[in-house]
Amino acid sequence: MSHDDLLRCERLEARYGASQVLFGIDFNVRRGEVVALLGRNGMGKSTAIKSILGLLRTIDGQIYFDGQRVDTLSMDVIARLGIAIVPEGRQCFPNLTVHEHLIAFARHSAGAEKGRRSVWSPDRLYALFPRLAERKKNLGGQLSGGEQQMLAIGRALSTHPKLLILDEATEGLAPLIREQIWDCLHLLRKEGQTTLVVDKYVDRLLTVADRHLILERGRIVWQGNSTELSADRDLWTRYLAL
Numbered sequence: 001m002s003h004d005d006l007l008r009c010e011r012l013e014a015r016y017g018a019s020q021v022l023f024g025i026d027f028n029v030r031r032g033e034v035v036a037l038l039g040r041n042g043m044g045k046s047t048a049i050k051s052i053l054g055l056l057r058t059i060d061g062q063i064y065f066d067g068q069r070v071d072t073l074s075m076d077v078i079a080r081l082g083i084a085i086v087p088e089g090r091q092c093f094p095n096l097t098v099h100e101h102l103i104a105f106a107r108h109s110a111g112a113e114k115g116r117r118s119v120w121s122p123d124r125l126y127a128l129f130p131r132l133a134e135r136k137k138n139l140g141g142q143l144s145g146g147e148q149q150m151l152a153i154g155r156a157l158s159t160h161p162k163l164l165i166l167d168e169a170t171e172g173l174a175p176l177i178r179e180q181i182w183d184c185l186h187l188l189r190k191e192g193q194t195t196l197v198v199d200k201y202v203d204r205l206l207t208v209a210d211r212h213l214i215l216e217r218g219r220i221v222w223q224g225n226s227t228e229l230s231a232d233r234d235l236w237t238r239y240l241a242l
């Protein structure tokens with residue numbers, strides 16, 4: 001594992017019951033990099049994410065995070081090592097206020113203390129998403145889909161993750177809200193936040209991600225940078241149904 005790698009998956013295999021879904025996938029995410037995980041529905045993107053989070057035990061292969069093997073650890077230990085998820089469907093707590101979401105999960109950032117990483121205090125999160133400041137006292141259950149997604153991102157950032165993972169970052173959101181989420185991801189990239197993102201808006205991911213991986217039936221069939229992906233429209237039709 002190179003010192004630059006924050007995450008490294010080697011020969012990952014996963015299954016649900018008798019049905020195998022991942023067939024030996026290998027990839028890495030370097031520190032400070034934004035990597036997009038692409039592929040049509042059902043190709044294994046969420047399964048790969050569940051494996052990294054420790055939500056699904058892999059049947060073969062290894063996962064290393066920040067220099068340590070993690071596929072044998074429990075999900076709470078993995079989370080504490082510094083991986084935060086913005087899950088598909090957001091999963092905000094209906095009975096906690098916006099502000100409570102942003103303080104209840106907050107964790108101290110050792111890196112930030114030394115000036116190396118951003119400190120995501122509630123005030124900074126409100127500056128990132130002014131809409132959340134307006135909704136500070138509202139309950140999670142009273143928010144629109146876009147507000148919930150902002151809150152899910154804010155909650156994940158409040159833990160000062162070394163790796164932020166977004167599954168379906170803008171799914172089901174109105175176009176204007178989607179743009180706000182893309183703006184946020186641009187800003188996080190500038191701040192050096194290492195991120196793994198799944199989304200179907202490939203044209204947008206070209207501007208926000210450094211590297212792209214295409215999953216097809218549980219195998220990584222292509223990886224490359226935005227210039228390479230942008231130039232090869234055959235990939236878009238063959239693997240992304242675009």
Ligand SMILES: Nc1ncnc2c1ncn2[C@@H]1O[C@H](COP(=O)(O)OP(=O)(O)OP(=O)(O)O)[C@@H](O)[C@H]1O
Binds near residue numbers: 016021040042046
């Ligand atoms: N809990 C589960 N039990 C059984 N099969 C599952 C389960 N979750 C996913 N699958 C199957 O595993 C395969 C990969 O699903 P996965 O959710 O990883 O795909 P995906 O690329 O994330 O697509 P989507 O965007 O539709 O979520 C699919 O065939 C799916 O039906």
